[in-house]
Amino acid sequence: MNPSRYTPRIRRGDLLAKVMPAADAARLFQPGMTVGMSGFTRAGDAKALPRALVERSRTEPLGLTLITGASLGNDSDGLMAEAGVLARRLPFQADAALRRKINTGEVMFIDQHLSDTAEQLRSGSLPAIDIAVIEAVAIRADGSIVPTMAVGNSASFVQHARAVVVELNLAAPLALEGLHDIYLPRARPERTPIPLTTPGQRIGGTAIAVDPARIAAIVVTDSPDSPSTVLPPDEGTAAIARHVVAFLEGEVAAGRMGPRLLPLQAGIGTIANAVLHGLAQSSFRGLTMYSEVLQDSAIALLDSGHLALASASSITLSADMHDRFVHNIERYRERIVLRPQEISNHPEIVRRLGIIGLNTALEFDIYGNVNSTHVGGTHMMNGIGGSGDFARNGELAIFVSKSDAKGGAISSVVPMVAHVDHTEHDVDVLVTEWGLADLRGLAPRERAPLIIERCAHPDYRAALHDYFGRALLRGGQTPHVLDEALAWHERYRNAGSMR
16 A cells, blocks of 8 residues: 555654554464454444454464454454354444354353443453554554544553554544544542533543554554444334334423433434434424434434434444535534443443433333343343443433334233343333333333233234233232243244244
């Protein structure tokens, strides 16, 4: 590659000697190492090193422990899993090939709340990072690294790593510089309160500090992030959005929050994205977001004026929206802040700001327990992500789901979830296309009939009422027919349908 293309982005002269091909940088990695890679939901991930490590592993299996912010793009997780690069993976993933390896036990997966990883690195509960691989817009004269479209855990990886490899991505516009707010808490017991009191406040620097001597290699790339695959709203997701908007309007009418609401958080995925799109049809103006990821809907809300500002750890967009964002960065610069995920998801901040959390459930039961991660109770889908950070600590925990799946063969409302990620204690509101169940202030015996009538698919309501009625005869604070509680899941496993 012509050096004139990248030298303006490497503003410290002695680092130019560390520019090398990805294949050469891959030789720095040794079998069994713990590696921290930038990347959060397809944004800001390393593009060249994963493939170079795949090539390296063809002659020497590496068996790395790989820690990221969240999922990677460019099929990197799957390619590395298939090639034997990965022995252990955390804290989140969304790749079909890696998912298969996890569910067969070939890759050990640690599913973590996204706010926890940095804390465990800091305390030494996780193995020390041997090499951090960080995608960058530029390297400043002091050696500090300017991230691209995500911060994720990158700042923590750099802080703790023995060595740092920078992927300098020429496809990332220099105008991203200044979008970031890099702040890391101090170690306990000397930690002080995180001084963030409003979503748009900046409390740190705009680049990741690092001793330049620890930068072991610089790999130059020119590759955009993988585009998101979020589908446009359909009839079902549009109905869910209408229910959520009507509920929030009711909260304002009841005086429980003001017309600008409280800061919003939305998990990744089609349904959450559709609900945010629904806000564009509402009367709300001047909204704020304090979230993990900004999707297409967040940019659209900024453009429409419904959203005043947004704080997140990552921006993950479709190809068309990415082009729109990149060509209009100056319009967004003062209205978007990208932070480390430890801060975007920090319980202290989530509780202080009173976040309205909107996240997706695979299934929930008649008492309000939510399964976000395990199909059939055993097989990992993607991971818990940040939903628990916001559900446990926010002002409102809203979980959304289509009422059925697989053409009606699966009910998303079941007698008992086969795996619990969010207990009834952390769940305030459940929503499907059929309706919304506000569970606040209700005991389990009051929750069940409401969830069945408001959220369950009509084809499954009679069976759920029958189960609940027979459970009541057995008594208890949370009535169950224990020998039948998971029978719906077993029926689907054996017969292909819960009916």
